[in-house]
Amino acid sequence: xxxxxxxxxxxxxxxxxxxxxxxxxxxxxxxxxxxxxxxxxxxxxxxxxxxxxxxxxxxxxxxxxxxxxxxxxxxxxxxxxxxxxxxxxxxxxxxxxxxxxxxxxxxxxxxxxxxxxxxxxxxxxxxxxxxxxxxxxxxxxxxxxxxxxxxxxxxxxxxxxxxxxxxxxxxxxxxxxxxxxxxxxxxxxxxxxxxxxxxxxxxxxxxxxxxxxxxxxxxxxxxxxxxxxxxxxxxxxxxxxxxxxxxxxxxxxxxxxxxxxxxxxxxxxxxxxxxxxxxxxxxxxxxxxxxxxxxxxxxxxxxxxxxxxxxxxxxxxxxxxxxxxxxxxxxxxxxxxxxxxxxxxxxxxxxxxxxxxxxxxxxxxxxxxxxxxxxxxxxxxxxxxxxxxxxxxxxxxxxxxxxxxxxxxxxxxxxxxxxxxxxxxxxxxxxxxxxxxxxxxxxxxxxxxxxxxxxxxxxxxxxxxxxxxxxxxxxxxxxxxxxxxxxxxxxxxxxxxxxxxxxx
Ligand code: MLC
Ligand code: AMP
Numbered sequence: 001x002x003x004x005x006x007x008x009x010x011x012x013x014x015x016x017x018x019x020x021x022x023x024x025x026x027x028x029x030x031x032x033x034x035x036x037x038x039x040x041x042x043x044x045x046x047x048x049x050x051x052x053x054x055x056x057x058x059x060x061x062x063x064x065x066x067x068x069x070x071x072x073x074x075x076x077x078x079x080x081x082x083x084x085x086x087x088x089x090x091x092x093x094x095x096x097x098x099x100x101x102x103x104x105x106x107x108x109x110x111x112x113x114x115x116x117x118x119x120x121x122x123x124x125x126x127x128x129x130x131x132x133x134x135x136x137x138x139x140x141x142x143x144x145x146x147x148x149x150x151x152x153x154x155x156x157x158x159x160x161x162x163x164x165x166x167x168x169x170x171x172x173x174x175x176x177x178x179x180x181x182x183x184x185x186x187x188x189x190x191x192x193x194x195x196x197x198x199x200x201x202x203x204x205x206x207x208x209x210x211x212x213x214x215x216x217x218x219x220x221x222x223x224x225x226x227x228x229x230x231x232x233x234x235x236x237x238x239x240x241x242x243x244x245x246x247x248x249x250x251x252x253x254x255x256x257x258x259x260x261x262x263x264x265x266x267x268x269x270x271x272x273x274x275x276x277x278x279x280x281x282x283x284x285x286x287x288x289x290x291x292x293x294x295x296x297x298x299x300x301x302x303x304x305x306x307x308x309x310x311x312x313x314x315x316x317x318x319x320x321x322x323x324x325x326x327x328x329x330x331x332x333x334x335x336x337x338x339x340x341x342x343x344x345x346x347x348x349x350x351x352x353x354x355x356x357x358x359x360x361x362x363x364x365x366x367x368x369x370x371x372x373x374x375x376x377x378x379x380x381x382x383x384x385x386x387x388x389x390x391x392x393x394x395x396x397x398x399x400x401x402x403x404x405x406x407x408x409x410x411x412x413x414x415x416x417x418x419x420x421x422x423x424x425x426x427x428x429x430x431x432x433x434x435x436x437x438x439x440x441x442x443x444x445x446x447x448x449x450x451x452x453x454x455x456x457x458x459x460x461x462x463x464x465x466x467x468x469x470x471x472x473x474x475x476x477x478x479x480x481x482x483x484x485x486x487x488x489x490x491x492x493x494x495x496x497x498x499x500x501x502x503x504x
Contacts, residue, residue: 413432
């Protein structure tokens with residue numbers, strides 16, 4: 001069998017092999033592989049007409065839908081680079097991503113999103129997702145302009161400590177090497193049906209979920225978003241074989257299962273052969289409660305936008321709570337000293353480094369950040385801390401970079417701090433993450449005000465952030481303080497602040 005090295009080669013294989021098999025199920029309709037390929041081809045034509053050429057950027061600012069998938073593959077059909085944008089992003093994030101990626105076209109779901117795009121970038125060329133018909137078959141896809149394996153397929157914007165996110169360049173070969181590894185490790189076949197409620201604009205939903213299905217020519221039961229009632233109803237109907245989610249989704253499934261049990265309303269999940277969790281740490285408590293209620297051991301894995309999937313608990317062996325398992329087939333991982341970046345013995349905490357065909361090609365238009373991310377032997381510094389046990393299981397213990405993960409979404413304190421500093425009532429600010437029972441962590445802002453804080457200022461600052469950034473980045477609490485704890489160099493000591501707030 002020839003090796004599949006681009007998304008379009010995977011699509012072509014699926015169409016040749018199983019044209020009538022549903023690729024997507026969405027809101028009561030089935031979209032077979034041949035139909036999605038025909039719709040992608042119409043998108044390719046539409047994008048060409050808009051002036052998009054090979055290597056140009058096409059941004060998707062779209063909710064989950066078959067149109068998202070058709071536009072994604074249509075852009076790839078003509079060798080364009082897809083830029084992923086979270087639909088919660090507002091002016092600050094949009095303006096940066098659109099200008100940094102220099103997207104030629106932005107595909108939007110509705111007028112409200114088109115307006116947000118135009119406010120962020122005056123000359124943006126937007127196309128509505130409904131501009132292209134999805135349901136028809138008929139046109140034969142034009143495979144002639146298909147991309148090459150080392151062409152860039154995606155820019156996934158993700159950030160470091162600067163507050164400005166960077167576009168991680170994932171090639172087609174990266175995407176498909178990752179899908180090959182994931183599908184092998186998790187025994188994913190064309191018989192599978194994945195219930196996918198994760199957003200397609202991040203790597204968990206797209207790079208693991210959608211691409212894995214495309215690679216195996218299997219079926220995705222796609223939802224607009226996550227709803228615990230709908231998920232348990234769907235699993236009970238008995239056709240789903242896999243579910244992937246972030247820990248917050250599992251917490252909500254546990255609560256929903258308890259509610260049903262209390263009401264004597266039965267549910268079943270016996271057709272599901274695999275539940276996977278990732279994007280944030282799954283607590284051993286959630287693991288145990290889920291096993292007790294659903295009779296299944298969640299498989300936890302670890303990934304990143306830059307690398308897609310890195311480490312996984314075994315499918316057949318022991319799925320050990322509190323660990324993220326071992327490297328996927330064909331990949332490597334090791335622990336190094338945070339300062340010297342030299343390998344250190346098992347059991348000692350250091351930074352996790354990874355290497356393999358899944359690892360991205362660098363940051364878009366940012367050679368300096370790219371150079372800092374890799375060592376001379378091609379190991380990528382993940383910025384995550386952990387240790388490896390003698391039996392090969394990795395444990396993540398924390399992060400070397402400042403990052404808050406809330407419900408599987410990343411929040412960079414610096415980005416929120418910059419927005420708060422623009423408010424006239426804020427003199428100084430430090431944003432930290434505190435433990436949260438539902439989202440894992442929550443955003444808290446400690447503000448030194450310019451004057452005695454007036455009534456209602458806390459809510460005003462929260463609304464200020466919500467108007468400028470994705471809503472999930474807004475502080476859940478604002479605490480006013482006279483000063484911030486700083487070290488001798490003047491740097492805010494956030495660990496002290498976190499400690500004080502947790503003790504308070
Ligand atoms: C939503 N809200 C959140 C939030 N999600 N607040 C904090 N943290 C979150 N994660 C807020 C909204 O801003 C809004 O606030 C309110 O909740 C309702 O929004 P919603 O969209 O209706 O929420 P809901 O559907 O319940 O979302 C919860 C969720 C979602 C868990 C389903 O957060 C989610 O899909 N998370 C997955 C993210 C993901 O895919 N991450 C993978 C990244 S890739 P208001 O005030 O405006 O009403 C990666 C690599 C890897 O990390 O390893 O996978
Ligand atoms: P992103 O930059 O959005 O791709 O998020 C990637 C980050 O999510 C990683 O660097 C980790 O910090 C975190 N992450 C992903 N999976 C896990 C996991 N299973 N356990 C703990 N952290 C995780």
